[in-house]
Amino acid sequence: MPPIHRWQRAVTAEAQHPQFPAPLVIGASIASLVVVLLVLCMFTMVIRRRQSLPGLSLSGTGDALDRSTIREATRNFSEANVIGEGGYSVVYRGQLRDGTMVAVKRLKKYYLTDKGKEDFSREVGVMSTLRHVNLAKLLYYCREEDEWILVYELMENRSLNLYIFGEENGFRSSLNWAQRLEIIGGVAVGVEFLHSKGVIHRDLNPGNILVSDTWHPKITDFATMKLFIDEKTNPALVLMPGYLAPEYSGEWALTYKCDVYSFGVVLLEIVSGRKRTDTPTLLLQAWELWDQRRIRELLDPEVAEPEGDLLSRLVRCIQIGLLCVQRLPEDRPTVTEVVELLTNTSSQLLTPQRPTQLFSIDTPGLSRTIRSDQHLPRGSQ
Numbered sequence: 001m002p003p004i005h006r007w008q009r010a011v012t013a014e015a016q017h018p019q020f021p022a023p024l025v026i027g028a029s030i031a032s033l034v035v036v037l038l039v040l041c042m043f044t045m046v047i048r049r050r051q052s053l054p055g056l057s058l059s060g061t062g063d064a065l066d067r068s069t070i071r072e073a074t075r076n077f078s079e080a081n082v083i084g085e086g087g088y089s090v091v092y093r094g095q096l097r098d099g100t101m102v103a104v105k106r107l108k109k110y111y112l113t114d115k116g117k118e119d120f121s122r123e124v125g126v127m128s129t130l131r132h133v134n135l136a137k138l139l140y141y142c143r144e145e146d147e148w149i150l151v152y153e154l155m156e157n158r159s160l161n162l163y164i165f166g167e168e169n170g171f172r173s174s175l176n177w178a179q180r181l182e183i184i185g186g187v188a189v190g191v192e193f194l195h196s197k198g199v200i201h202r203d204l205n206p207g208n209i210l211v212s213d214t215w216h217p218k219i220t221d222f223a224t225m226k227l228f229i230d231e232k233t234n235p236a237l238v239l240m241p242g243y244l245a246p247e248y249s250g251e252w253a254l255t256y257k258c259d260v261y262s263f264g265v266v267l268l269e270i271v272s273g274r275k276r277t278d279t280p281t282l283l284l285q286a287w288e289l290w291d292q293r294r295i296r297e298l299l300d301p302e303v304a305e306p307e308g309d310l311l312s313r314l315v316r317c318i319q320i321g322l323l324c325v326q327r328l329p330e331d332r333p334t335v336t337e338v339v340e341l342l343t344n345t346s347s348q349l350l351t352p353q354r355p356t357q358l359f360s361i362d363t364p365g366l367s368r369t370i371r372s373d374q375h376l377p378r379g380s381q
């Protein structure tokens, strides 16, 4: 061991017994105590918020909405009140005591995770602050024991898939071309708003686009339910095949451009009336017909043929859709650019490349992509 010099010994001794003035020591102790108390207070507040009342109004009115109120509104979740069912919820029509008509979304219990339980109140609180004319309005939520419920404003016309895929008689022809173009524009504006708030929808599809009684589109399911489900163990459940961008279905590479891709697929479905899962070659068909200027063959035959200005707007719209579904995210426009391209008809449009990806059997992380240079499965062309 090297010898210790006298000056070293002096420093060591001072370090062991530093001579601070008494007022400084007292001041520092009080300050530390205050900081500790503040941290404790904040921690308690967070915990209290998480264990908050079972039903909490999101409208700022202060009215609590508990399970018994929701039971009453839906006549005890009566079968007759079911208006839809998705992968992880059953949706009921309901009427609150004040007469407000609501859509009550009751989450299926077996998919809820511990993480979801922790996040529910906080995340729903955040989502409820997203108010926009093209977003469905989340009014209340209820989390009581194992009952998890979201209460939305009711959209009498339900979702867009009913009208573009003709799942019910006569529905398909009820949306004319002008209305379809309006819906496409409204969805783009809604997605732009979400992106401006830092939210990626991830699951944009016609089942998640509701339509008001005046045919205005309202995007729903923006990142709410999916936050409460473990998508890595339930990927097929969480995200709808046919709409996922190849980079997301293949490598979980999630960016705003994934929504742009889904939007492009939805746009092409709206104009063609063809569901991509039933028509895996939809993107290629659309590109070829657009490239050969045979657009009329792509358009939904159930809707009266468009002429003049309407036809040229549709041609432009299809070109925008094809730009959105480009394989590489960097070749797709941003949604803000999409809105600009849709509204400013004199703005310059790039030429979309021929799609190489026909259809991705796209469970994230388990992607099996069929490319146009590979053989398609029998019956899929």
Ligand SMILES: Nc1ncnc2c1ncn2[C@@H]1O[C@H](COP(=O)(O)OP(=O)(O)OP(=O)(O)O)[C@@H](O)[C@H]1O
Binding pocket: 083, 084, 085, 086, 087, 088, 089, 090, 091, 103, 136, 152, 153, 154, 155, 156, 157, 158, 159, 203, 207, 208, 210, 220, 221, 225, 237
């Ligand atoms: N606010 C609403 N007003 C009217 N109908 C609604 C409303 N919300 C949902 N629905 C109807 O309920 C159906 C199922 O809802 P939704 O798709 O949101 O369920 P989900 O469990 O989130 O499922 P998924 O995302 O797998 O489709 C919708 O397709 C729509 O027809």
